[in-house]
Amino acid sequence: MKKRxxxxxxCFFLLLAITxxxxxxxxxxxxxxxxxxxKGSVTLLIGDFLFLIRHVVVYSSGDKxxxxxxxxxxxxxxxxxxxxxxxxKERRKxxxxxDLYNQNKFNKAIDAFNELLSKCQLSxxxxxxxxxxxxxxxxxxxxxxxxxxxxKLLSYDMSKSEAWSNLGYxxxxxxxxxxxxxxYTQAISFDKSxxxxxxxxxxxLFTQGLYEEAIPYAVKALEIKANLHQSASxxxxxxxxxxxxxxxxxxxxxxxSNGSSEEGLRTLISRLRLARNYKENDxx
Numbered sequence: 001m002k003k004r005x006x007x008x009x010x011c012f013f014l015l016l017a018i019t020x021x022x023x024x025x026x027x028x029x030x031x032x033x034x035x036x037x038x039k040g041s042v043t044l045l046i047g048d049f050l051f052l053i054r055h056v057v058v059y060s061s062g063d064k065x066x067x068x069x070x071x072x073x074x075x076x077x078x079x080x081x082x083x084x085x086x087x088x089k090e091r092r093k094x095x096x097x098x099d100l101y102n103q104n105k106f107n108k109a110i111d112a113f114n115e116l117l118s119k120c121q122l123s124x125x126x127x128x129x130x131x132x133x134x135x136x137x138x139x140x141x142x143x144x145x146x147x148x149x150x151x152k153l154l155s156y157d158m159s160k161s162e163a164w165s166n167l168g169y170x171x172x173x174x175x176x177x178x179x180x181x182x183x184y185t186q187a188i189s190f191d192k193s194x195x196x197x198x199x200x201x202x203x204x205l206f207t208q209g210l211y212e213e214a215i216p217y218a219v220k221a222l223e224i225k226a227n228l229h230q231s232a233s234x235x236x237x238x239x240x241x242x243x244x245x246x247x248x249x250x251x252x253x254x255x256x257s258n259g260s261s262e263e264g265l266r267t268l269i270s271r272l273r274l275a276r277n278y279k280e281n282d283x284x
Contacts (some may be wrong), residue, residue, distance in 0.1 A: 067095040074098065075160070077131050080124030090119050094128065101132055106140040126156050131163060138170055146170045161191030165200055172204060180204045195225035202234045211238040222254075229258035233265055240272045 071078070078098070082091040097112035120126045129155035137146035150167040154160060161225045168183030181204060187197035198221035207213035217237050221231035232255035239247040248269065256262045 004112050010211060014275040029268065066099060068091075070095055070098050072100075078128040080122065081128035082125055084121075084129055087119075090116060098132060101136055101139075104139070106136040110136050113212075121155050127153060127160060127163075130156075132165070134163070134166055138166065138173075143174055158186075159190045161187045161194045161197055164190065165194065165197045168204070172200075177208060179205065193224055195228055195231070197222040198224070199231045199234070202238075204229060206234050206238060209241075211241045214238050227258040229255045233260045234264065237268055237272055240278060242271050243276060 006244035015204065028224060031120050063064065080096060082094060084087075093112065093116055096117065097109050099111060100106075101111035110133055113129050113136070116129050117126070117133075120129060130149055133150040134146050134153065136145070137149055147167065147170055150170070153163050154167070158166065164183050168180045168187065171179035171183060181201070183196055184201040186196060191197065200215045202218035204216040205211075205217065215235060218231040218234045218238065221228050222235070225231075232251045236248050236251035236255055239245075252265055253270065255265055
């Protein structure tokens with residue numbers, strides 16, 4: 001962002017210099033300033049200010065709108081971070097770093113979060129910065145760094161349910177079932193209203209073929225967040241796997257109506273049904 005401001009500043013002053021130079025050159029060459037030269041300078045001057053408005057004022061306005069979206073979207077993470085008037089500059093830097101994360105510019109975002117980490121005074125500030133650093137490392141596939149980051153966060157405050165849930169997701173990517181369950185159990189114990197922790201637990205159990213054990217967690221997730229289509233999909237597949245086609249269809253409709261891919265879910269259900277039928281025939 002600093003580089004962009006420098007480039008814009010250079011462009012503006014170059015245009016301004018050309019605007020001023022036109023009548024000066026005209027005077028030096030002809031001994032007077034012609035009306036055409038004045039008109040040209042005025043036109044360029046208007047262009048200079050339009051350039052300034054377009055690239056500085058409008059750009060800043062766009063920043064504010066984007067940051068307002070982040071303020072709302074990530075309120076549960078950044079709500080208490082750098083909220084004092086004296087930390088206004090740090091708050092903006094946090095939002096800029098979040099914007100980099102949303103643009104998948106993970107390395108730049110991590111650099112920005114690291115710079116902010118030294119400015120953190122409150123646990124809420126450390127939580128916000130480390131949570132997003134963990135998300136950056138997770139999304140870029142740096143699982144070991146993600147684990148270290150979440151563990152550092154939890155060393156300040158181990159009651160952070162979302163951090164436990166995110167840490168469990170990293171272990172899921174690494175195929176560590178036991179660690180997943182441990183993390184999701186912690187996430188639920190610290191916040192029994194966290195639907196994503198219940199959903200993650202259900203998904204973990206489902207992938208291990210523990211369908212009946214997964215069902216109560218997915219049901220609880222839907223009780224807390226009725227439009228959580230991942231949990232509805234999980235329930236649909238669990239019921240399919242254990243042979244309850246009526247409930248399978250019931251939850252499939254809920255999942256699809258809330259955003260699950262119908263084609264994808266129907267394909268998975270078909271595969272589960274084939275596997276179930278094959279097992280039943282094999283048992284006979």
